Amino acid sequence: MKLKLFLPVLFVAFGALAQTRTNESNLDESKVGTYTLPDPLICADGTRVTSAKIWEKKRRPELVKMFEEEVYGRAPDRLRGMHFAVRSFATNALGGMATRKEITIWFTRGTNGPSMNLLIYTPNASRKPVPAFLGLNFSGNHAVSADSGITLPDRWLPPAKDGSVTNNRATEAGRGKEASRWQLEKILARGYALATVYYGDLEPDFTNGWKLGVRAALSRDGTNTVFKPGDWGAISTWAWGLSRALDYLETDRAIDARHLAVIGHSRLGKAALWAGAHDQRFALVVVNESGEGGAALARRWFGETTALINGHFPHWFDGNFKKYSGHENKMPTDQHEVIALVAPRPVYIASAEDDRWSDPRGEFLGAKGAEPVYQLFSEAGLGVNEWPPVNHPVGDFIGYHVRTGKHDVTDYDWEQYLNFADRHFH
Ligand code: GTR
Helix, strand or coil: CCCHHHHHHHHHHHHHHHHHHHHCCCCHHHCCCCCCCCCCCCCCEEEECCCHHHHHHHHHHHHHHHHHHHHHCCCCCCEEEEECCCCCEEHHHHHHHHEEEEEEECCCCCCCEEEEEEEEEEEECCCCEEEEEEEEECCCCCHHHCCCCCCCCCCCCCCCCCCCEEEEEHHHHCCCCCCCHHCCCHHHHHEEEEEEEEHHHHCCCCCCCHHCCCCHHHCCCCCCCCCCCCCCCCHHHHHHHHHHHHHHHHHCCEEEEEEEEEEECCHHHHHHHHHHHCCCCCCCCEECCCCCCCCCCCCEEEEEHHHHHHHCCCCCCCHHHHCCCCCCCCCCCHHHHHHCCCCCCEEEEECCCCHHHHCCCHHHHHHHHHHHHHHHHCCCCCCCCCCCCCCCEEEECCCCCCCCCCCCCCCHHHHHHHHHHHHCCC
16 A cells, blocks of 8 residues: 555656756756766677777777767668769969869769768968868858868858848858958868868758658658668768768879878867767867767756757757657766767867766866777877866867857857867877
8 A cells, every 4th residue: 555655656757857967958967966987998788898809890880870879870881873073173262372172073863862061271382282171060161261262062061141141042141251261271271171060951950850861861751751770960960071072082193091180169060079989090080169969978968958959949850869759867878978980090079168968077078988998999088077168178189178159150269279289180
């Protein structure tokens, strides 16, 4: 009798607890609570990873598969028939400082199928192939620089109040809109190329945006496709596009494709991290304020939660990821392990002090959690145990900073990324 009464009470108590964790974001450090992270060095069968070789042969493939199945979804390989076409070429861009190239990447045979447009600037000061940064942009290639030679995108863009978009299409007013986030002249002056693609070329970023993107175009059932758990979501699609851009860059003689850094901000930071984790051809990975589903630990209750991200952006992750809304402790992985998949290649994680939604400390702890895997390769990771003060970059093969200011990519951030790339590439 007693037991019968007791059980429903217990149930209610758990329900209430689960709800606080699920539906609300927490911004109070004292309420974070405790959690236990999965150990990246313990295999699914319980055995311990004791060498870099075991990591490469057994644990890494196992973790890649877990992230494919449970988090981002599986993307196809590059398709036969993929080909490239030069869309424009100018050797005197930016007052003669750079060569500007626009390349159309057709994912399938012929020119009626899906494609994306890659914009590349290489510094004219260099005679040799140059290392490059590759990243997706939010507002169209023309938004990266005020350079009037960049072709306006003809794809879907989200409405914007600043006149840069009319009827979901780009206008002249959008030129240079994202320039402060790219620091093009600075990158070129430091001897690097910049390559970028508008992420909407791959998939417009709204719930049914996939119908206008490659997920529909490459599926047998097109816009009638019913995605199964484990099939690719939008983040996986954007990451796939980064690998296809790399396929092209490997063929470009102006580029040193063995020294290619993949970079992304926010949701595109999540995509850059997944691309760099998955595709080992990327030599260096830069993840700017990527938050939940990026570098921030999911189990740490601070900022955005799994339930909130799944609720607001149901198209980002694969179907299985929905199971973990409010049940982060049941995840077979956590985000330190996606960072660890970059090892032993250098990775830089960056946070901003006022970007609490992304959980800056959780991003640092994600980076920290990847350290044991770098140590397997005898590489130093962060080299610090405490979250560093603002504007105080730390780390060796894992770089990290939290800068003052809000959610953005700034001149300060680029300064650190260029220094980091210099250190590892030269
Ligand atoms: C927010 C989202 C974050 C982050 C950000 C962005 O709305 O909750 O996960 O990705 O957008 O991409 O700017």
